Amino acid sequence: MSEIDRAALLAALPYARRFARALSGTQNEGDAIVAEALREGVRPVPGPDGARLSLFAGVARVIGARPEEASGALSRTERMLLLLTSLEELDSAMAAAVLGLDPDSAEAMLASARERLRSASTARVLIIEDEPIIAMDLQQLVESAGHDVVGVAASEDEAVAIAESERPSLVLADVNLGQGGDGATAVERILARHAAPVIFVTAYPERLLTGSRVEPAFVITKPFEPTMLAVATYQAVTRGLPIGTG
Structure with missing residues (x-):
């Protein structure tokens, strides 16, 4: 760890937390995984x-x-x-290098996994978003990923009321x-x-990933591509774990 610039490492921590939390399904477990990785010693990878x-x-x-746990398809x-290619926006070659995989094998594995995403899990989704146009775009993306939107809420009270009546299996929430x-x-x-x-949608994910308080396990960044939403939704639903928020 001493060979990696400390400032760069600190700047990268929120994204490592996001990756680990999305894999594990909870803030606490994800942050514990990052801490264990740091204790074991992070091996430097060249490049900016x-x-x-x-x-x-x-x-x-x-x-x-x-x-390995049996969890989903x-x-x-x-x-x-x-998660590395959609949520963290690495190209397939970089993701393969991170995981120690042959690039061609990783690309084939990605293609197969993406094909199975749509049919892997279906969620009943509550969208919490106050901007009407953004809310419509989110609804279209959610439905195009094969999920059902049970309601769109523009305020706290409306969100709580819809959740009480519809009992969604997933909540997609803007922060502001x-x-x-x-x-x-x-x-x-x-x-x-x-x-x-719950999946939080924000333009500033690092603000929700400090590790200093109770925070979300699933965070995606605005703007995002349909594949990013599909992957985050699949991971949130198949992990099947609620989160705390702060």
Whole structure:
């Protein structure tokens, strides 16, 4: 770890936390995986983004040393490849290098995994978003990924009311609801009465991934591609674990 610039390592930590949390399904387990990777020693990876890639590789080593759990239609390696290429926006060659895979094999594995995403899991989704046009775009993306939208809420109170009546299996929440309140507070109120995994959507993911408080397990960045949403949704639903928010 001493060979990696400390400032670069600290800047990369939120993204390592996001990757590990999305893999494990919870904030606590994900952050513990990152801490274990740091204790074991992060091996430097050359390049301008070397610190982030080094942390991803460390997380993958910790995860890879554990028995694989049967969880959904995709293997652990497929999940890691999908998360690295969609959520963390690495190209397939970089993701293969992080996981120690042959690039051609990784590309074939990715193609197969993407084909199975749509039919792997179907969720009943509550969208919390105060901007009407963005909400419509989110609904279209969610439905195009094969999921059902049970309601779209523009405020905290509306979100809580829809969750109470529809009992969604997944909540997709913006953080800032303008005059309608706060997305994190809406989620807290929902989770107090109904357990469901939550994906937060934000333009500033690093602000939700400091590791210093109770934070979400699933975070995606605005703007995002349909594949990113599909992967995050699949991972949240198949891990099947609700989160705390702050």
